[in-house]
Amino acid sequence: MKLHYFYKALGLILIMFALFGCAQVPPASASAAASSPVLDQILARGELRVGMSGDMPPLNMTTKEDKLIGLDADLAAIFADAMNVNLSLQSIPFADLLPALEAGRIDMIIANMTITPERNLKAVFVGPYFVSGKGLLTKRSTLVTVERVEELNSPDFTFVTLAGSTSELVARSGAPQAKLLTAANQEQAVQMVIDGGADALIADFPICVVAAFRYRDAGLVAANTPITYEPIGIAIPSGDPHLVNWLENVLDGLRKAGIMKVLKEKWFGEPKWVDQLK
Numbered sequence: 001m002k003l004h005y006f007y008k009a010l011g012l013i014l015i016m017f018a019l020f021g022c023a024q025v026p027p028a029s030a031s032a033a034a035s036s037p038v039l040d041q042i043l044a045r046g047e048l049r050v051g052m053s054g055d056m057p058p059l060n061m062t063t064k065e066d067k068l069i070g071l072d073a074d075l076a077a078i079f080a081d082a083m084n085v086n087l088s089l090q091s092i093p094f095a096d097l098l099p100a101l102e103a104g105r106i107d108m109i110i111a112n113m114t115i116t117p118e119r120n121l122k123a124v125f126v127g128p129y130f131v132s133g134k135g136l137l138t139k140r141s142t143l144v145t146v147e148r149v150e151e152l153n154s155p156d157f158t159f160v161t162l163a164g165s166t167s168e169l170v171a172r173s174g175a176p177q178a179k180l181l182t183a184a185n186q187e188q189a190v191q192m193v194i195d196g197g198a199d200a201l202i203a204d205f206p207i208c209v210v211a212a213f214r215y216r217d218a219g220l221v222a223a224n225t226p227i228t229y230e231p232i233g234i235a236i237p238s239g240d241p242h243l244v245n246w247l248e249n250v251l252d253g254l255r256k257a258g259i260m261k262v263l264k265e266k267w268f269g270e271p272k273w274v275d276q277l278k
Helices: 005-020 037-045 071-083 094-102 166-174 186-195 205-214 241-256 259-268 271-276
Strands: 047-052 060-062 086-091 124-132 134-138 158-162 179-183 200-204 230-236
Touching: 037 047, 037 241, 047 071, 047 094, 060 071, 071 086, 071 241, 071 259, 094 230, 124 241, 124 259, 134 166, 134 186, 134 205, 158 166, 158 186, 166 179, 166 200, 179 186, 186 200, 186 205, 200 205, 205 271, 230 241, 241 259
Parallel strands: 047 086, 158 179, 158 200
Antiparallel strands: 124 230, 134 200
16 A cells, blocks of 8 residues: 555654664564564565454545545554555454454454453553544534533433444433434434434444534534543554554654644545545
8 A cells, every 4th residue: 555655754754763762672673583473474474464344434444446545544554664564454344353363364453443441351452543432413513512421411402322322321321311312323313413303413423523524515513522532542462562662652653743633634624535435
């Protein structure tokens, strides 16, 4: 996967700073194979294999040409370029990502995966590289600036969520005084907001952002920030502290150089990619 020159140049510069800034860790080529099993295999193979589901826009999504794009795909490309290896993006159903990592079929997961204690028992997580959570999709300007779920706890509000989802649990526990409706699918829930049957949809923040892009002519907007905290991390196999250190340093460099902010603005601030999706 070829990067835009801007990202390629910055990625290479950042990895140079990262490596020189942690001189206590030897380069992968000078370390014993057993000391850095995953990183050594990536370099020897000449290819970084990254798994993502391809159905979680705008972090990772599939185009009409079956190409994986999004913030996750861009981040994977930066990592591969900094390692000077090819990138293999693999579309894997979300539930099968961790088993694929454990089986050694992929080297890492960059797939809008929330860091949880249960998942952390199966893999090492680096990050978070992105903070997500529940978001709001609404036509009411007063709800756009909401930052905490407790601000929604009023009988003056009517919300809709997907039936049986974690969003429903968040709404019932965090805003018990508000009226809550449920929908069979996201499309039905979005239509209820468009028609005025609900003040807002409560759903995963990226889902709200994408819906705001797709239905902007209906006056829908997404709240500025998530109303709950969900740290999104990179999952890698256990037993490779060198790879952990490498990823941490590169991510730190990307943050300090403002590249993570640029990537977020690219995918969350510009709706140009919407028409590319299936």
